[in-house]
Amino acid sequence: MDFYKNEPSLLLAVDCIIFGFNGESLEILLIKRGFEPERNKWSLMGGFVQPDENPQQAASRILKKLTGLEDVYMEDCGIFGDPDREKYGRVVSIAHFALIDTHQYQHIISEEFEARWFPLKEQPELIFDHPQMIEKAKQKLRMKAALYPILFELLPEKFTIPQIVALYEGVYDTELDTRNFSRKLLSSELIIKLKEKDKENSKKGAFYFRLNKDIYKEKIMSFLSYLPSWSLNG
Amino acid sequence: MDFYKNEPSLLLAVDCIIFGFNGESLEILLIKRGFEPERNKWSLMGGFVQPDENPQQAASRILKKLTGLEDVYMEDCGIFGDPDREKYGRVVSIAHFALIDTHQYQHIISEEFEARWFPLKEQPELIFDHPQMIEKAKQKLRMKAALYPILFELLPEKFTIPQIVALYEGVYDTELDTRNFSRKLLSSELIIKLKEKDKENSKKGAFYFRLNKDIYKEKIMSFLSYLPSWSLNG
DNA sequence: ACAAAAGTGTTGATGTTACACCCATGT
DNA sequence: ACATGGGTGTAACATCAACACTTTTGT
Numbered sequence: 001m002d003f004y005k006n007e008p009s010l011l012l013a014v015d016c017i018i019f020g021f022n023g024e025s026l027e028i029l030l031i032k033r034g035f036e037p038e039r040n041k042w043s044l045m046g047g048f049v050q051p052d053e054n055p056q057q058a059a060s061r062i063l064k065k066l067t068g069l070e071d072v073y074m075e076d077c078g079i080f081g082d083p084d085r086e087k088y089g090r091v092v093s094i095a096h097f098a099l100i101d102t103h104q105y106q107h108i109i110s111e112e113f114e115a116r117w118f119p120l121k122e123q124p125e126l127i128f129d130h131p132q133m134i135e136k137a138k139q140k141l142r143m144k145a146a147l148y149p150i151l152f153e154l155l156p157e158k159f160t161i162p163q164i165v166a167l168y169e170g171v172y173d174t175e176l177d178t179r180n181f182s183r184k185l186l187s188s189e190l191i192i193k194l195k196e197k198d199k200e201n202s203k204k205g206a207f208y209f210r211l212n213k214d215i216y217k218e219k220i221m222s223f224l225s226y227l228p229s230w231s232l233n234g
Numbered sequence: 235m236d237f238y239k240n241e242p243s244l245l246l247a248v249d250c251i252i253f254g255f256n257g258e259s260l261e262i263l264l265i266k267r268g269f270e271p272e273r274n275k276w277s278l279m280g281g282f283v284q285p286d287e288n289p290q291q292a293a294s295r296i297l298k299k300l301t302g303l304e305d306v307y308m309e310d311c312g313i314f315g316d317p318d319r320e321k322y323g324r325v326v327s328i329a330h331f332a333l334i335d336t337h338q339y340q341h342i343i344s345e346e347f348e349a350r351w352f353p354l355k356e357q358p359e360l361i362f363d364h365p366q367m368i369e370k371a372k373q374k375l376r377m378k379a380a381l382y383p384i385l386f387e388l389l390p391e392k393f394t395i396p397q398i399v400a401l402y403e404g405v406y407d408t409e410l411d412t413r414n415f416s417r418k419l420l421s422s423e424l425i426i427k428l429k430e431k432d433k434e435n436s437k438k439g440a441f442y443f444r445l446n447k448d449i450y451k452e453k454i455m456s457f458l459s460y461l462p463s464w465s466l467n468g
Numbered sequence: 469a470c471a472a473a474a475g476t477g478t479t480g481a482t483g484t485t486a487c488a489c490c491c492a493t494g495t
Numbered sequence: 496a497c498a499t500g501g502g503t504g505t506a507a508c509a510t511c512a513a514c515a516c517t518t519t520t521g522t
Contacts, residue, residue: 002322002323003269003270003271003322004245004282004322004323004325007245007282008245008282008283008284008285009243009244009245010243010244010245010246010283010285011238011241011242011243011244012244012246012315012326035237036237037237048238048241048242049242049244049315049326050242051242051244051317051324052317053317054313054315054316054317054326055313055315055326056313056315076312076313078310079288079289079290079310079313079328081246081283081288081289081290082288083285083286083287083288088236088237088238089236089238090285091238092246092283092288092289094313139458142458142459142460143377143381143457143458145462146381146460146461146462146463147377147380147381147462147463149462160501161501161502162500162501168461168462172459172461174459174461176461177485177486177487178500178501178502179486179487179501179502179503180484180485180486182501182502183502183503184483184484199493199494201500202492202493202494202499202500202501203492203493203494203495203498203499203500203501204491204492204493204494204499204500204501204502205492205493205500205501206500206501206502207501207502223377224373224376224377225376225406225408226376226380227380227402227406227408227410228379228380228381228383228402229380229381229463394474395474395475396473396474411512411513411514412473412474412475413474413475413476413513413514414511414512414513416474416475417475417476418510418511433520433521435473436472436473436474436519436520436521437471437472437473437474437519437520437521437522438472438473438474438475438518438519438520438521439473439474439519439520440473440474440475441474441475
């Protein structure tokens with residue numbers, strides 16, 4: 001029955017690229033490793049897949065260990081398994097990205113890990129191939145966000161349109177016309193206007209909105225059948 | 235130095251979803267397993283990641299073993315690692331899809347594997363979680379194809395517009411208006427008209443085209459910055 | 469001559485972009 | 496009263512979808 005006994009085994013890890021949005025800018029959560037190897041260097045949060053869990057479950061467990069959060073949007077975004085990527089043994093790692101609203105995390109500050117939010121463009125030096133993992137995560141995030149409104153996973157319950165625009169500008173590293181963008185969004189019925197206004201950032205104040213979850217689910221279900229829009233021109 | 239010695243090891247496999255287009259319909263290449271376990275059942279081509287290769291290289295090696303082809307477009311499309319997915323040991327498998335022009339494969343018919351092309355909709359019963367792998371591959375293929383012209387990887391050097399349309403219709407399981415689709419494609423300069431015509435399928439004959447590789451590369455490089463088009467309306 | 473598939477022209481509807489301008493409010 | 500960001504109106508332009516119609520050629 002030992003059909004596979006001559007096959008080489010290895011360690012399977014998961015690493016988490018944790019994206020967070022605080023209402024202004026897009027950030028990523030990194031830890032200072034408190035263990036060897038590479039102790040005291042900045043790193044993605046990671047860990048090994050255990051016998052009783054699949055890699056997705058491992059990623060959720062590891063995210064929870066750091067942030068305390070459950071039911072967070074996560075998705076794998078690349079396999080990193082060059083034979084020599086770690087000096088201390090053969091480790092293949094599956095990169096996962098998570099999308100969280102930073103407000104939900106702020107108060108859980110874990111003592112065990114020295115964790116810190118870094119703006120996307122101010123990453124510190126990272127161990128192993130973690131920079132490439134982040135690059136892949138950004139790519140997949142853009143790709144998904146181009147097809148359906150995945151970025152709403154990063155927003156709090158109540159949000160303003162200028163916040164959404166800032167989020168999209170952060171992800172795509174570009175400037176958008178808030179006026180046109182908001183109109184497009186409103187016509188989709190994806191968001192519902194609330195009576196309340198956020199007056200922290202302007203004198204006039206910007207209305208809060210919340211996500212229309214029914215429409216959101218519809219979009220998620222249907223995006224797989226979108227036909228090419230590939231900007232064939234231009 | 236044995237920092238990881240208490241971590242559980244496992245076997246890492248790759249399975250290949252090999253999509254092929256023969257000019258008329260989209261198919262997938264399956265093998266009849268000649269080895270245990272599950273001998274004589276239909277299956278995806280797969281194998282284990284070896285110590286000297288990363289998972290991508292393993293997938294290429296396995297594809298070459300079956301088809302003889304190298305430099306084929308491949309991409310991972312999902313991790314399948316439930317603890318009990320195989321009875322004979324802990325195996326996590328990384329699904330990869332490959333895109334090939336079936337004409338290039340026809341003559342290499344491998345003796346070692348009893349391989350056969352199946353139209354996408356006439357899949358036989360498959361072992362393990364291979365049906366789910368195929369489903370994931372189809373999803374990722376659609377997603378990619380919606381953003382850039384990846385499907386050209388499935389076409390031969392010379393192809394006709396009705397063929398491209400058939401390909402897109404197969405991938406999206408829908409009907410397209412050949413007339414509008416071809417106009418769109420032509421205006422993109424992605425394809426170059428040849429003098430020759432294919433007269434096998436019609437009396438008038440359809441002009442052959444070839445891919446404009448420069449424009450193709452441009453599209454591949456730039457698709458990551460496409461902004462949302464999410465069919466916000468509708 | 470006719471059938472059948474390839475391909476062109478045209479049109480109204482729909483979407484996008486750019487930007488002038490109005491709105492609400494704290495100082 | 497005025498500066499500041501939030502938001503609406505609008506006109507020019509690009510793109511899309513639908514389909515009538517023309518082209519080519521084997522039988």
